Amino acid sequence: MKHTRPKGTRDFLPPESARKQRAEAVFRRCAELYGFQEAVTPTFEHTEVFVKSSGVTSDVVTKEMYTFKDRSERELTLRPEGTPGLVRAILENGLRIPCRLYYVGPMFRYNRPQKGRYREFYQLGVESFGEAGPEVDAEVIALGAEFFGALGIRDCETQVNSIGCRACRPQYHEQLKRFLTERSSELCPECRTRMEQNPLRTFDCKNETCQAILGNAPKPKDNLCSACAEHFQAVLAALRARDVKFALNDRMVRGLDYYSRTAFEYISRTIGAQDSLGGGGRYDYLVEDFGGPATPAVGFALGEERALLAAEQSDKPVVSRRLVFVIAMSDGERAAAGELLAELRKAGVPAQMDYDHRKPKAQFRSADNAGAQYCAILGERELAQGLVSLKDLTTGEQQELKRTELLARLAGQQMADSR
Numbered sequence: 001m002k003h004t005r006p007k008g009t010r011d012f013l014p015p016e017s018a019r020k021q022r023a024e025a026v027f028r029r030c031a032e033l034y035g036f037q038e039a040v041t042p043t044f045e046h047t048e049v050f051v052k053s054s055g056v057t058s059d060v061v062t063k064e065m066y067t068f069k070d071r072s073e074r075e076l077t078l079r080p081e082g083t084p085g086l087v088r089a090i091l092e093n094g095l096r097i098p099c100r101l102y103y104v105g106p107m108f109r110y111n112r113p114q115k116g117r118y119r120e121f122y123q124l125g126v127e128s129f130g131e132a133g134p135e136v137d138a139e140v141i142a143l144g145a146e147f148f149g150a151l152g153i154r155d156c157e158t159q160v161n162s163i164g165c166r167a168c169r170p171q172y173h174e175q176l177k178r179f180l181t182e183r184s185s186e187l188c189p190e191c192r193t194r195m196e197q198n199p200l201r202t203f204d205c206k207n208e209t210c211q212a213i214l215g216n217a218p219k220p221k222d223n224l225c226s227a228c229a230e231h232f233q234a235v236l237a238a239l240r241a242r243d244v245k246f247a248l249n250d251r252m253v254r255g256l257d258y259y260s261r262t263a264f265e266y267i268s269r270t271i272g273a274q275d276s277l278g279g280g281g282r283y284d285y286l287v288e289d290f291g292g293p294a295t296p297a298v299g300f301a302l303g304e305e306r307a308l309l310a311a312e313q314s315d316k317p318v319v320s321r322r323l324v325f326v327i328a329m330s331d332g333e334r335a336a337a338g339e340l341l342a343e344l345r346k347a348g349v350p351a352q353m354d355y356d357h358r359k360p361k362a363q364f365r366s367a368d369n370a371g372a373q374y375c376a377i378l379g380e381r382e383l384a385q386g387l388v389s390l391k392d393l394t395t396g397e398q399q400e401l402k403r404t405e406l407l408a409r410l411a412g413q414q415m416a417d418s419r
């Protein structure tokens with residue numbers, strides 16, 4: 001029987017898996033530079049964790065969750081996003097706040113697959129808990145932009161907005177609802193429901209008529225209380241001070257219900273219709289809503305597949321692989337080849353050899369298949385003179401080196417690559 005992968009999932013195989021690994025390493029380095037530490041939480045949680053936080057009016061909760069009962073009738077959900085599980089974890093484990101955490105891992109959403117949109121996808125996220133200052137929002141926004149820059153993605157636009165707080169939002173919601181009610185006959189059926197449940201959600205609608213109507217709607221950023229307006233201006237000033245390029249987008253509200261004040265998104269123009277590389281914002285009430293102490297928070301989630309897609313088009317190669325394939329020209333050099341293999345690995349150089357007594361030609365083919373950059377060749381003559389022939393498979397050049405020279409050179413390259 002032939003098996004196929006489930007709809008909306010993908011396989012990461014070499015060399016794509018190496019690009020993925022590299023992107024994650026770059027992300028970890030960026031996040032750690034800003035003081036974030038890794039947190040690993042389960043890929044499934046009690047369903048309540050998401051319903052309570054992502055919001056009963058968000059598409060993620062209403063339409064996209066993989067929810068199931070386990071064999072003991074527990075209601076569980078494969079995580080559609082990282083933040084709620086992290087909030088649950090900091091409270092359950094009594095983590096001291098303030099704290100800065102990052103995560104890398106798969107998320108699950110039952111949506112319509114298309115380019116850049118999957119049912120299982122990876123997110124790279126950071127969350128700062130317990131820091132209220134506008135500089136923190138700016139720092140988090142800057143970190144995301146820095147990560148995309150480090151991947152060589154040049155066409156990433158950072159969009160910023162503010163959607164107010166509990167003090168100013170109810171009033172604004174009423175105002176927006178009044179505006180929409182007057183035009184409800186022109187709205188799509190979904191927006192009519194959104195208008196009742198959470199009018200802010202209408203800004204997410206893709207329907208052209210709805211979009212045209214919303215063009216004239218009152219905007220969140222024009223209806224902020226003075227504290228929110230001040231915070232927003234300070235975030236923008238801090239971004240300018242950090243030289244982070246951004247654009248204001250007064251219609252961007254983000255798809256999850258828990259955001260307050262700052263909302264931001266990274267947009268690419270080169271990856272197709274699913275153009276959001278990532279997004280985030282402040283969520284000053286979520287920890288409290290979970291039963292914890294009042295805790296301001298801000299974070300983002302970036303889409304790893306989309307980042308890889310955008311990086312593909314950049315000039316900067318995401319991956320370089322310096323695997324060495326050790327080749328014994330005959331069985332007489334096998335033992336020495338095994339020793340060289342062990343020495344290479346000990347020096348931190350990825351290395352591999354053939355154990356099936358293949359002819360040299362077949363070994364060269366294996367080296368090619370493995371994506372090796374070098375072949376380290378040992379023949380009778382090399383062995384007698386204490387030399388190794390090093391062939392660079394990318395250029396075809398070959399030279400003889402002393403064993404110690406070979407080890408020093410390859411180990412040096414490896415060190416430089418990992419920097």
Ligand code: AMP
Binds near residue numbers: 109111116120304305
């Ligand atoms: P969200 O958690 O909805 O704010 O999404 C944050 C980022 O995750 C988006 O900007 C995308 O880059 C990525 N993302 C969200 N949903 C998907 C999906 N179904 N497939 C691939 N990437 C996704």
